[in-house]
Amino acid sequence: MKQYLTFLKISIMRGIQYKIAAIAGIFTQFFFGLLFIMIFEAYYAYSTKTQPIELNQLIQMVWLQQSFLVFIMLWYRDTELYGMITSGNIAYELCRPTNLYHYWYSRLLGQRLAGAFLRCIPIIILASLVPEPYTLHLPADITTLLLFIITLLGALFLIVALSMLIYISIFYTLSPAGSFLMIAVIGEFFAGLTIPVPLMPKGLQTLCYILPFRYTADLPFRIYSGNISISDGLIGFCVQLLWLAILLVAGQLWMKKAITRVVVQGG
């Protein structure tokens, strides 16, 4: 266990080095947040029906999405990791007395933690300073906040488990582009990052609730915004844990299989 904590630590240490990237990210995400809010505002202003989610709740979700983008984005990738597979440096990884799945998992976890750590606080501060009605507020009560934090952490573990599948697939495809593009686009859509899940048609919503992606972003953010009640949130949390367990087991089994057919590229 200790060695995986070391991997986590080193990965965080390395991630924190990228200050300029973080600053650029903060402004980009803040800008995108404003943009999305404006689009939704226009949409709400011209729609005649009552929407299943209030604009204010949606604004909360947009800000959280932008703050924790590094937590929830499937396309956030580790070029070095898939470089190892395609260039053959995987050879060294395999002569370490470590479980490769656990090692890579802790590494990816550390990266996301570092990236989010640098970005989320400034964006949250900026977002709570913008004038009403676009402000990011604290959630309704402390229970909501706690449940939000727990499900957000669950989401982080889930997204890393999901992205591990993408990395393992590179053992077969040898090209990260395809794997990332496909899963990232599909995942992003079903996580409600393109269109918020409550605004989707009923059938699509059901599909979202079945697939794991929604539990990486939509769930914690809607708990925070108050769109999901505490009891629904708890049910969601259970589903999240279930998916996490499934993906962790599947990922480890797949990794085991992938390793036996590893080819060290480049001799």
Added chain:
Amino acid sequence: MIEVKNINKSFKVSKRQAGVLASFKSLIHPKYEVIQALNDISFTIDQGEIVGYIGPNGAGKSTTIKIMSGILTPDSGSCQILNRTPWKQRVEHVKNIGVVFGQRSQLWWDIPVIDSFYLLKDIYKVEEETFQTTLQLLSDTLDIKKLLTIPVRQLSLGQRMRCEIAASLLHNPKILFLDEPTIGLDAVSKIAVRNFIKKLNQEMNTTVILTTHDMSDIEALANRIILIGKGQVLLDGSLKTIKEKYITHKTVTVDHYDKGITLEMKGVEVVSQTDGRLVLSVNIKMTKVSDLITYLAQHLEIADITVDDRSVDDIIVELYKEYSI
């Protein structure tokens, strides 16, 4: 200690002709070819041996090393190292081995060397005290004390390679696999690395298996050679017997100030003759090199003279002919 038996390994390689049309063709109907990298490889190695594992490019040297270090899984055959099968008990197995791939880096690119070392210490769960003594020993003998605080990306190849070797020894492995450890090193680093490997073998009784294209590495280190070609073991024996058998000729290159010379000596052949340079091949069973030099000195005004052994590649070429593969 190491027992390799009937190992086979093949790779599927995609094949495509050059050109745009061929690209489209292979898009619809990709063609693959199966390449037999290792073909029924068997050998045993005892503790404390230094074995030179040699062969031409693409012979399967690295593949064998990778199988023995648990990275690759062979198609068939068995391998027992310290009573474990590397690819089946990988995590347990790799605790006992150190590996250096000359053309790759195991150090983390943008952090100082010492940080990588500490990370490896945690990975291999080395005790702090043992770690400090090993580190001290390694940094003294490999002369890397000054390099430890420099980020890896700013080291030269030779400096990095010495750090790489140190990195693979931090956990005191019983077996060391070196895949072209002297690739791209200058003379000083090469000798430092060789001396170090020798010392390690003598003092810690570490078993060393090294692949290289540098015959002088082998001459300096290995007491035994395993020669492979096209995936098969061609020869397994001491360097001395191989040399006696296969080095029958030496090449003598003479730079001189004369017009040229017509030579008539038994067992001496003119390889090439240009203005001021003469290259000869001497059959040492028929003529002594010293006799030839005496003769040349009498007949030519010599500027420089060099005598070369045949290279390991020459021997391999001849072995290929002999084994007709």
